[in-house]
Structures are given as structure tokens and as C-alpha cells.
Amino acid sequence: MPYILDLQNVTLDYLVAFCLGILFSVTINAEAQAFVAQILGDVRSSDKTRFHFNAFRHLDILGTIAFFIAGFGWPRNVDVDTSKFKHPRLYSVIVQCSGPAANFILASIVSSFCLIVEQFSIDSRMFKIVLGVNLMMAVSNLLPFPPLALGKIPATIIPERYKRFKKTFFQVSPYLLATLLFLERSSQIGIVNYFLVPIFSPVFGFFTKSYTFG
16 A cells, blocks of 8 residues: 555655645544535534634544554544534535545645646655545545544434434544454454555545556
């Protein structure tokens, strides 16, 4: 898998670009969810807690650690009031999917920018790393594991009588996923990658077919 950080061989420019990729990816992911939620009806008189474009306020501790362990992670939960939605279940799914969609859009923009830069024989390696991290973020959030975007969708389907179980499960799930990623990295056994690679490889190839990554 590309863009899984090797701390033993990492260079300063690679580390900087990797961290920038994390900040860009979590910011665009979270802000997109907030923006779509507002369009769909979750309008507030003051929305500074969601719209601030301060990347550090969007960082989730476990989600950030996961980036360094597995090459992908997740942002802090976006505050969404589903009671304001006309169709709560459908709109909740749309909001969750808007984050990865925004990452795909940003990756497409960065990919085009890389292509333009390379026409002038300018090294675009830093931008390529940002592109790679964004694609990892986008594709990984399509996996059905909470707290990833697609993994949160079952919460909209579980009946309200299981509200306590649902709350507990989604509180514990980030720790379970972070532990799983750590075990996978330390044991070299592909658990999550078994599901991720078949999705990621063709998408990565499509966005980077003009480049040589490494």
C-alpha cells in the first residue's frame, strides 16, 4: 500500500507532505459533511463549531494515530442534528457519504495540478503525497467499519429501541478499529487491507496513471 509511513526511513520533506495531506483530508472531509448537513436542513444561527476550516480542530486523536499506522484515518465527528432533516435516514446517509466524495474531488484537483506542474519540469512529489493521502482517506471511508463514513450508516437503520447498544457500540468502535490496525501493522497480517486493496488499487491507478509513485 502506498503512503503508509515508514518511520525508520522517512525523510523530512516526506513527513511534512504526509502531515499536510492529513490536515487537508480531514478538513475537507469534515467541512463537506457540515456543508451538506446545512443544505439538507440542519441550519443554525451560529455554526462556528462546524465551519472554521481549522484543521487541528477536526483532528480525532485515534483517527490521526491511524494515519501513521495504516495510512488512513478519520476526522472528529461532525455535529449533525438529524431531527432537522425532512428525511432523517436518507439525509444522514448523504451527509456521511459527502466526506469521502469531497476527498475524491480534492484528489482530482490535486492530480490535475500535478499534471500541470510536471509540464514545467517541476518536482511534484510533495503534491503527489497529498494526493495519495486524500485517496487513502476517501477509499478507506467506504469500508463498513465504524467510525469510517460507510460504517456509520447502519446507525441510521438500527431501531430506536436499541439506542443504548448503538451508542455504546459507536463509542467503542474507534478503539476497536485502531487496535485492529495496530495489530495488522505489527504482525504484517493483512486484515483490513484484505478489503481495502481491491478497492484502492484500481482507484489509485486511475488517479495516478500519469505518474510514477513511490
